[in-house]
Amino acid sequence: MFKEILIRMIQGKRTFKYPKGPAPVLPGKFKGRPYIDSALCDVNCNSCSDACPVDAINSQTKTIDLGNCLFCNDCTDACHSKAIVFTKDYRLSVRDRNDLIIHPEQKEIELAKELNQQMKRIFGRSLTLRQVSAGGCGACEADVNVLGTIGWDLGRFGIKFAASPRHADGLLVTGPVTKNMELALKKTYDAIPEPKIVIVVGACAISGGLYKDHPQANKGVESIIPVDLFIPGCPPNPLTILDGLLRLLGRV
Amino acid sequence: MAAINHTFTPINNTSAIPLEKIPVLAVDDFMQSILKSVQKSHRISSYFGVATDKIDTTLLYVILSDDDENRLFVGRTEITGGSFPSLTALCPQIHLFEREIAEQFGLQPIGHPWLKPVRYTRNKTSPVEPAVGDFYRIDGDQIHEVAVGPVHAGIIEPGHFRFQCNGEKVLHLEIALGFQHRGIEEALIGGPDKKTIHYMETAAGDTTIGHTTTYCQIIEALSHTKKTARAQVLSGIALELERLANHIGDLGALSGDVGFLPTASFCGRIRGDFLNCTGLLCGNRFGRGFIKPSGLGSDIDSTTVDTLLKKIIVLTKETKDAISLLWSNQSVMARFEDTGLLTGQQAIELGVVGVAARASGLSRDARLNHPSGVFRFFQMHTCTVDSGDVFARAYIRWLEIEQSIDFIIKQLTSLPDGSVTPSSNDLDKNCLSVAINEGWRGEICHVAITGENGQFVRYKIVDPSFHNWYALAEAVKNQEISDFPLCNKSFNLSYCGHDL
Numbered sequence: 001m002f003k004e005i006l007i008r009m010i011q012g013k014r015t016f017k018y019p020k021g022p023a024p025v026l027p028g029k030f031k032g033r034p035y036i037d038s039a040l041c042d043v044n045c046n047s048c049s050d051a052c053p054v055d056a057i058n059s060q061t062k063t064i065d066l067g068n069c070l071f072c073n074d075c076t077d078a079c080h081s082k083a084i085v086f087t088k089d090y091r092l093s094v095r096d097r098n099d100l101i102i103h104p105e106q107k108e109i110e111l112a113k114e115l116n117q118q119m120k121r122i123f124g125r126s127l128t129l130r131q132v133s134a135g136g137c138g139a140c141e142a143d144v145n146v147l148g149t150i151g152w153d154l155g156r157f158g159i160k161f162a163a164s165p166r167h168a169d170g171l172l173v174t175g176p177v178t179k180n181m182e183l184a185l186k187k188t189y190d191a192i193p194e195p196k197i198v199i200v201v202g203a204c205a206i207s208g209g210l211y212k213d214h215p216q217a218n219k220g221v222e223s224i225i226p227v228d229l230f231i232p233g234c235p236p237n238p239l240t241i242l243d244g245l246l247r248l249l250g251r252v
Numbered sequence: 253m254a255a256i257n258h259t260f261t262p263i264n265n266t267s268a269i270p271l272e273k274i275p276v277l278a279v280d281d282f283m284q285s286i287l288k289s290v291q292k293s294h295r296i297s298s299y300f301g302v303a304t305d306k307i308d309t310t311l312l313y314v315i316l317s318d319d320d321e322n323r324l325f326v327g328r329t330e331i332t333g334g335s336f337p338s339l340t341a342l343c344p345q346i347h348l349f350e351r352e353i354a355e356q357f358g359l360q361p362i363g364h365p366w367l368k369p370v371r372y373t374r375n376k377t378s379p380v381e382p383a384v385g386d387f388y389r390i391d392g393d394q395i396h397e398v399a400v401g402p403v404h405a406g407i408i409e410p411g412h413f414r415f416q417c418n419g420e421k422v423l424h425l426e427i428a429l430g431f432q433h434r435g436i437e438e439a440l441i442g443g444p445d446k447k448t449i450h451y452m453e454t455a456a457g458d459t460t461i462g463h464t465t466t467y468c469q470i471i472e473a474l475s476h477t478k479k480t481a482r483a484q485v486l487s488g489i490a491l492e493l494e495r496l497a498n499h500i501g502d503l504g505a506l507s508g509d510v511g512f513l514p515t516a517s518f519c520g521r522i523r524g525d526f527l528n529c530t531g532l533l534c535g536n537r538f539g540r541g542f543i544k545p546s547g548l549g550s551d552i553d554s555t556t557v558d559t560l561l562k563k564i565i566v567l568t569k570e571t572k573d574a575i576s577l578l579w580s581n582q583s584v585m586a587r588f589e590d591t592g593l594l595t596g597q598q599a600i601e602l603g604v605v606g607v608a609a610r611a612s613g614l615s616r617d618a619r620l621n622h623p624s625g626v627f628r629f630f631q632m633h634t635c636t637v638d639s640g641d642v643f644a645r646a647y648i649r650w651l652e653i654e655q656s657i658d659f660i661i662k663q664l665t666s667l668p669d670g671s672v673t674p675s676s677n678d679l680d681k682n683c684l685s686v687a688i689n690e691g692w693r694g695e696i697c698h699v700a701i702t703g704e705n706g707q708f709v710r711y712k713i714v715d716p717s718f719h720n721w722y723a724l725a726e727a728v729k730n731q732e733i734s735d736f737p738l739c740n741k742s743f744n745l746s747y748c749g750h751d752l
């Protein structure tokens with residue numbers, strides 16, 4: 001008992017000051033929103049789009065679709081003129097799928113707007129989600145899970161995860177939606193009372209990611225049920241996920 | 253000690269041999285040799301089919317590990333027609349491999365006692381719904397059935413568990429997986445291409461380093477390239493960081509499952525900090541983009557080395573504090589001890605690997621039995637505990653945490669110089685290559701077979717979970733059903749690593 005108390009004191013208070021204070025420091029090599037410098041880009045060169053494992057780069061328009069992107073660096077490694085840089089901007093979540101397309105020279109994403117007034121009145125201070133992994137590899141799940149730890153302490157924003165869809169206000173889905181999970185996802189969605197919201201986390205859940213052309217998987221959640229918030233990454237950093245959730249609730 | 257195996261061909265870990273050096277045995281000889289080897293305490297690391305040009309002919313390959321003598325063997329046979337003899341009744345550890353061959357190649361394993369789909373792979377003519385169909389069932393007035401999943405109560409991957417219970421007591425558990433099946437092995441055929449390494453990174457997302465390291469060793473063997481000493485050491489560090497994050501997370505989760513919140517919350521945070529250490533190495537907390545064939549995605553400078561070292565030293569103390577609470581708390585120990593027993597004999601019969609095997613007293617650790625990369629030069633010792641219960645599986649993790657921290661600090665303080673830039677080369681044609689590593693859950697085994705032009709005609713992945721899921725079903729027998737979450741967590745197996 002005394003040992004527990006002592007160690008509790010040594011471990012200290014660990015909850016981040018964010019969002020009121022500064023965000024936790026991200027590692028130097030962290031990859032956030034990409035920036036495409038058209039002054040450096042040779043439009044006739046397709047090295048980046050050829051290197052991209054998920055065809056996230058449109059070779060004509062030189063846009064990057066963050067809904068597909070794995071943030072893998074294969075394009076930056078392939079680019080001879082260093083025209084693509086991944087900045088440290090961790091804010092990536094959007095409400096409209098098209099806002100994930102990054103154009104050359106684009107420096108800001110049209111970040112997620114908060115829920116409409118009525119929805120915000122219902123969910124703004126208490127949002128209970130049901131999580132469904134539908135072919136997720138475990139990484140997006142882990143980075144969502146980590147938000148429940150003392151550092152992030154998701155509970156302080158009134159966001160929690162429920163063990164039954166009947167107790168939930170919405171769904172948080174990861175994975176491309178494998179054919180074998182399609183029915184379970186639909187059933188879970190149907191079991192949530194109206195009004196409800198759907199949040200998708202990670203490249204797989206947004207577009208199918210690496211698995212989008214597989215006969216065993218779908219092209220992400222939107223092909224099955226309507227989506228309210230897209231959080232890109234492979235996996236997104238917990239900070240990116242939290243930023244998205246808080247934007248939806250109008251808290252940042 | 254096991255005698256030399258004459259019929260199967262010896263092969264070194266992380267090496268390649270031409271296919272012509274692997275004789276195609278007659279089916280009976282092949283099956284008998286497997287049985288004999290297993291009697292000599294060899295273990296089946298992999299067993300899989302390979303399609304041929306001829307429609308009614310399939311090749312079967314087996315990889316056997318002789319852990320005592322640090323050797324691997326490969327054997328093959330040719331199956332014509334629609335069936336092959338099942339060995340499951342005599343050699344239980346082969347049961348899931350045979351089911352997989354049946355599912356992937358439409359071959360009937362004659363005599364298999366419980367032939368069911370593994371991943372409920374759909375085909376156009378008969379869509380199979382996962383977990384629909386026969387379950388082992390016990391009848392009786394006092395028996396009830398509990399069905400759980402695919403969607404579970406937490407933030408976790410999907411799977412289906414079907415319990416037969418008498419009151420609180422679990423008489424039988426059948427686990428039906430396949431919900432996560434994404435078709436990875438199918439997509440790897442014809443590679444390697446620009447997608448291949450990303451499939452490895454996401455085969456089991458929490459084992460990114462384990463699977464990519466193993467894949468890269470295959471490519472290095474087939475292309476006669478290798479990582480520099482520096483790259484090998486750094487990839488070893490990444491592997492141990494992955495082990496640390498997961499083991500610490502698991503101990504926290506076990507603690508949470510028995511309602512002991514201090515360790516649960518401390519470990520949850522510390523786990524994140526170890527993931528951040530991997531983030532420092534390469535920018536991604538799971539090590540995406542770090543391990544590449546014959547090199548690394550990025551190097552670290554001396555300031556990062558210092559930062560890492562400082563961080564790890566602080567974390568070491570915090571980890572010790574947090575976890576030591578478990579062993580001195582009676583209510584925790586009362587729940588851990590004698591729960592979810594898996595005897596050494598069961599573990600041997602089921603071919604269990606990794607933490608679960610070592611917790612049942614088996615000395616199975618690829619870092620020692622089949623060392624590759626930096627582990628050839630730095631010997632790890634295998635930690636074992638005999639009791640086979642939740643406590644053993646928890647305590648093994650603790651012992652390994654201490655060892656991994658030690659390893660990382662030693663390696664970081666004596667990092668060799670050199671470049672880590674990847675190089676590439678054509679792959680050998682018509683060869684087989686095998687690579688085995690000790691991921692944090694246990695043995696990861698990859699086998700590649702190349703064709704006429706050096707492309708993969710088959711790439712077989714065996715995640716440790718594939719060996720171990722059945723052991724979980726055994727361990728919960730005669731337990732209270734309320735202890736299932738605890739038992740499950742003590743194995744903490746991968747759904748997607750199994751389903752691929």
Ligand code: SF4
Pocket residue numbers: 051052053054055056057064068069070071072073074075076
């Ligand atoms: S970072 Fe994104 S856009 Fe660039 S190659 Fe990787 S997946 Fe494609």
